[in-house]
Amino acid sequence: MKEFKYVITDEMGIHARPAGLLVKAVKGFGSSVKMTKGAKTVDCKGIMGVMSLGAKKGEEVVLTFEGEDEGAAYEAISKFMQENL
Amino acid sequence: MKVYNGKSVFSGIAIGKISVYKKGEQQVKRTKISDTGAELARYEAAKEKATEQLQGLYDKALKEVGEANAAIFEVHQMMLEDLDYNESVENIVRSQEVNVEYAVAATGDNFSRMFAAMDDDYMRERAADVKDISERLLTILTGSGSGMAAADEPVIIVADDLAPSETVQLDKDMVLSFVTVHGSTNSHTAILARMMEIPALVGTKLPLDDSVDGKMGIVDGSTGIIYVDPDEQTLAKMKERKEEELHKKELLQTLKGRENVTLDGQKLMLYANIGNIKDLAMVMQNDAGGIGLFRSEFIYLERDQYPTEEEQFQIYRQVAETMAGKRVIIRTLDIGADKQCDYFEMEHEENPALGYRAIRICLTRPEVFKTQLRALFRASAFGKIAIMYPMITSVQEIKRIKEIVAEVKAELTAHKTPFGEPEQGIMIETPAAAVISDLLAEEVDFFSIGTNDLTQYTLAIDRQNTKLDEFYDSHHPAVLRMISTVVENAHKAGIWAGICGELGADQTLTQEFLAMGVDELSVSPGSILPIRKIVLETNVGEYKAGR
Numbered sequence: 001m002k003e004f005k006y007v008i009t010d011e012m013g014i015h016a017r018p019a020g021l022l023v024k025a026v027k028g029f030g031s032s033v034k035m036t037k038g039a040k041t042v043d044c045k046g047i048m049g050v051m052s053l054g055a056k057k058g059e060e061v062v063l064t065f066e067g068e069d070e071g072a073a074y075e076a077i078s079k080f081m082q083e084n085l
Numbered sequence: 086m087k088v089y090n091g092k093s094v095f096s097g098i099a100i101g102k103i104s105v106y107k108k109g110e111q112q113v114k115r116t117k118i119s120d121t122g123a124e125l126a127r128y129e130a131a132k133e134k135a136t137e138q139l140q141g142l143y144d145k146a147l148k149e150v151g152e153a154n155a156a157i158f159e160v161h162q163m164m165l166e167d168l169d170y171n172e173s174v175e176n177i178v179r180s181q182e183v184n185v186e187y188a189v190a191a192t193g194d195n196f197s198r199m200f201a202a203m204d205d206d207y208m209r210e211r212a213a214d215v216k217d218i219s220e221r222l223l224t225i226l227t228g229s230g231s232g233m234a235a236a237d238e239p240v241i242i243v244a245d246d247l248a249p250s251e252t253v254q255l256d257k258d259m260v261l262s263f264v265t266v267h268g269s270t271n272s273h274t275a276i277l278a279r280m281m282e283i284p285a286l287v288g289t290k291l292p293l294d295d296s297v298d299g300k301m302g303i304v305d306g307s308t309g310i311i312y313v314d315p316d317e318q319t320l321a322k323m324k325e326r327k328e329e330e331l332h333k334k335e336l337l338q339t340l341k342g343r344e345n346v347t348l349d350g351q352k353l354m355l356y357a358n359i360g361n362i363k364d365l366a367m368v369m370q371n372d373a374g375g376i377g378l379f380r381s382e383f384i385y386l387e388r389d390q391y392p393t394e395e396e397q398f399q400i401y402r403q404v405a406e407t408m409a410g411k412r413v414i415i416r417t418l419d420i421g422a423d424k425q426c427d428y429f430e431m432e433h434e435e436n437p438a439l440g441y442r443a444i445r446i447c448l449t450r451p452e453v454f455k456t457q458l459r460a461l462f463r464a465s466a467f468g469k470i471a472i473m474y475p476m477i478t479s480v481q482e483i484k485r486i487k488e489i490v491a492e493v494k495a496e497l498t499a500h501k502t503p504f505g506e507p508e509q510g511i512m513i514e515t516p517a518a519a520v521i522s523d524l525l526a527e528e529v530d531f532f533s534i535g536t537n538d539l540t541q542y543t544l545a546i547d548r549q550n551t552k553l554d555e556f557y558d559s560h561h562p563a564v565l566r567m568i569s570t571v572v573e574n575a576h577k578a579g580i581w582a583g584i585c586g587e588l589g590a591d592q593t594l595t596q597e598f599l600a601m602g603v604d605e606l607s608v609s610p611g612s613i614l615p616i617r618k619i620v621l622e623t624n625v626g627e628y629k630a631g632r
Contacts (some may be wrong), residue, residue: 011399012207013205013207015208016156016157016211016214017156017159017160019160020156020159020160020163023163043168045168046167046168046169046170047163047164047166048167048170048196048199048215049167049168049169051208051211052199052203054203054204054205054208056205
């Protein structure tokens with residue numbers, strides 16, 4: 001399992017558009033990708049779940065990657081987060 | 086006549102028949118079914134159909150309102166694919182052995198309630214998106230239609246609320262305006278209305294019944310008012326205003342994209358004054374060549390504590406990026422006198438106009454000044470920012486500013502923070518600065534003449550005092566001579582000079598300014614095209630010979 005911590009820098013937080021793009025990116029991998037904010041954890045393969053975290057600018061989220069291609073997923077998704085959120 | 090108030094999301098005037106938009110009543114019955122497999126197959130088919138429709142809407146919106154606004158339909162497609170949503174529907178069908186319509190309605194309710202309960206305005210708006218996709222599925226499943234009867238003439242649409250998909254499906258040629266009871270100014274509907282440039286109001290508390298439906302209506306987007314069944318007088322007045330607007334719009338069409346050049350080839354830079362980042366849309370719409378005065382004080386006045394470097398940086402960067410390489414002149418903090426901020430804790434002054442204000446605050450509180458300068462220099466790496474210092478009276482002040490700027494740059498370099506090299510200029514708004522403009526010109530990259538203060542200080546007349554109106558002459562030769570001298574001195578030193586005060590927008594002076602050789606006028610966005618028209622029709626040589 002791999003883990004990636006990230007503090008949101010986007011002014012609007014994880015709003016609909018990036019949430020959708022994130023889900024799209026995650027679906028390209030077989031591994032399970034989950035995102036946690038505070039006490040709540042959601043599956044990154046569902047847009048509503050990701051949006052329901054309501055992650056705002058300055059808040060930390062933790063992504064976990066588990067599965068056969070977790071390395072590649074970690075690389076791609078952490079890059080996505082840094083570039084888009 | 087009845088009058089209702091709402092919040093305007095786009096200005097303009099619409100006059101026409103009102104049509105109340107009714108959503109198809111999705112009366113969903115809960116019925117027991119035995120073949121859950123067949124029921125779920127219906128769900129899959131409906132989803133496929135919905136995705137197809139959304140793709141169609143996406144393509145339509147892309148063409149009409151651009152990618153950023155069309156994106157919502159892409160998001161809707163992703164919502165349809167959402168694991169949790171689909172699992173919930175399937176669960177309800179399987180475990181309760183009920184029809185899929187009921188499962189979709191229940192799931193839609195649950196999810197939209199989840200968003201509606203979030204402590205974030207933006208996310209609360211997303212409840213409408215969930216409802217929208219659920220209704221779309223239900224419409225497909227039940228085969229029922231929603232919407233309004235096809236209109237035979239363009240109408241003002243009045244609705245409880247409009248989902249983005251409903252707004253974009255409206256036949257644009259048949260819509261004069263729309264008015265909703267709910268919805269906020271940053272809902273997608275509002276954004277789409279702005280992009281489609283039709284007057285629209287949200288949050289308007291009007292009844293959706295026969296007292297409105299089919300009646301004559303007037304929507305005034307500048308005041309946020311809808312008149313239902315207007316009287317003759319109102320109708321006549323609004324018709325006249327609509328004519329004026331139409332005229333302006335036509336002017337806009339013919340003048341947009343043209344260079345500001347006189348018949349004999351003299352060029353002028355026509356920039357916009359803005360007081361807030363929200364004004365950027367107006368700047369683009371009116372085809373400004375840049376921003377000649379960005380009043381940074383609003384960032385301070387809107388807050389109850391000092392704005393951080395990061396907050397300021399984000400705003401400046403956004404403006405610079407939006408203007409995409411066009412010049413953006415940002416005036417450093419100009420508070421004091423009539424603009425007060427509690428947290429600056431300034432002492433009461435007998436004569437604030439001649440008091441502790443603008444650059445004087447910045448130079449005595451360098452920590453406040455440096456925060457703003459750091460943000461400005463950092464943002465300069467993202468576009469063509471120019472910094473303008475207000476209320477200058479001496480060369481010493483500029484020297485002191487330069488020392489502080491050097492410190493800021495050294496700090497940024499030490500922290501390896503990237504920054505740009507913005508142009509730096511000053512406002513000429515005191516008689517002292519005008520008189521020594523030859524000396525000041527050696528020190529800076531440009532001048533911008535602030536005529537409001539320059540006139541007040543030169544004539545020693547307080548503009549706020551109406552008793553003095555008879556003594557006040559905005560075209561006083563003393564002021565015009567000063568402007569002429571300042572421009573001459575600027576050109577001798579090889580720098581440019583502009584005007585950013587109210588006088589700059591005075592169309593009776595445009596030719597005179599051209600004759601003086603003024604390089605730039607910064608005016609409110611709405612004045613840009615009318616002034617461009619004058620420039621295009623002027624022959625400066627002939628004007629000079631005739632004056």
